[in-house]
Amino acid sequence: MAVRKFKPVTPGQRHKVIGTFEEITASVPEKSLVYGKKSTGGRNNTGKMTVRYIGGGHKQKYRLIDFKREKDGVPAVVKSIEYDPNRSARIALLYYVDGEKRYIIAPNGLQVGATVMSGSEAAPEVGNALPLANIPVGTVIHNIELRPGQGALLVRSAGNFAQLTSREGSYCVIKLPSGETRKVLSACKATVGAVGNSDHALEQSGKAGRSRWLGRRPHNRGVVMNPVDHPMGGGEGRQSGGHPRSRKGLYAKGLKTRAPKKQSNKYIIERANKKK
Numbered sequence: 001m002a003v004r005k006f007k008p009v010t011p012g013q014r015h016k017v018i019g020t021f022e023e024i025t026a027s028v029p030e031k032s033l034v035y036g037k038k039s040t041g042g043r044n045n046t047g048k049m050t051v052r053y054i055g056g057g058h059k060q061k062y063r064l065i066d067f068k069r070e071k072d073g074v075p076a077v078v079k080s081i082e083y084d085p086n087r088s089a090r091i092a093l094l095y096y097v098d099g100e101k102r103y104i105i106a107p108n109g110l111q112v113g114a115t116v117m118s119g120s121e122a123a124p125e126v127g128n129a130l131p132l133a134n135i136p137v138g139t140v141i142h143n144i145e146l147r148p149g150q151g152a153l154l155v156r157s158a159g160n161f162a163q164l165t166s167r168e169g170s171y172c173v174i175k176l177p178s179g180e181t182r183k184v185l186s187a188c189k190a191t192v193g194a195v196g197n198s199d200h201a202l203e204q205s206g207k208a209g210r211s212r213w214l215g216r217r218p219h220n221r222g223v224v225m226n227p228v229d230h231p232m233g234g235g236e237g238r239q240s241g242g243h244p245r246s247r248k249g250l251y252a253k254g255l256k257t258r259a260p261k262k263q264s265n266k267y268i269i270e271r272a273n274k275k276k
Contacts, residue, residue: 003202016206019199023090025112026080029063030093033103037062037086039215057215060085066094066102067143067151069129069189072119074098078127081106081196088158088200092127105143105156107193118189126193132164132172133186139164142195144174145188152191159201161194171267179273222247 002022008014042054063084076094079101084091092106094116110116110127118129124136131148135141140161143152155162155177166173171183205211208218223240225233231249232242244253 003199012207017204026082033064034061053217053219055217058213069118075117078114089195090197106196108196129189129191141190143191148187159198181270183267
């Protein structure tokens with residue numbers, strides 16, 4: 001994995017930094033694991049715009065990703081590493097020995113031809129999915145479940161990883177990428193290794209058009225609007241003041257929105273490290 005820069009022969013290439021795609025081995029997805037994805041343009045079922053700054057973009061097909069990894073004890077061979085337009089990470093196509101094909105998030109270091117497996121009898125090696133109870137303390141993991149059998153919810157984007165730090169009874173203590181430390185049931189599954197495509201964080205689009213290809217429309221700030229359009233609008237000249245707030249008047253940027261009596265609070269040992 002690496003990134004490449006361009007000679008600034010056009011204004012859009014002056015700051016453009018993109019990945020090399022050198023790890024990708026197939027350009028066409030597996031047809032049986034793909035279906036069409038309808039673009040909403042930010043509209044709901046009545047046609048009303050409910051999310052602003054969304055629309056357009058290139059057509060995309062959704063790849064069905066196996067986040068549950070419930071085919072325990074059945075080995076699979078990595079057939080290809082592919083690009084997925086729906087996520088920052090790369091995906092790997094698995095051919096199971098019983099003939100089934102599935103996509104998984106490609107971890108760092110997973111090569112074509114490697115064999116992976118899930119289940120409690122699997123070895124704690126890169127790409128294998130095991131219950132947290134079977135993973136050694138200190139191991140780097142990703143694709144972590146919060147409830148057994150629910151499917152992976154945590155640590156799925158490019159370059160991310162968590163660490164299994166200790167065990168407390170029927171729970172494992174995990175340090176997440178945000179800095180949060182929390183307890184997760186030992187019966188929950190996780191995949192060994194870090195998510196691949198770690199250089200994604202170094203990429204720069206270089207021009208506004210690349211955002212439009214991704215379906216992102218221009219985003220304008222509340223302080224440049226009129227008072228009728230936004231609580232932070234209005235004023236003579238470049239007046240921008242008051243507390244940052246949303247279009248509906250709710251405070252933003254620092255207001256704690258988490259419910260103080262949330263049921264899962266008891267599993268969180270240490271909250272995420274917030275920037276001062």
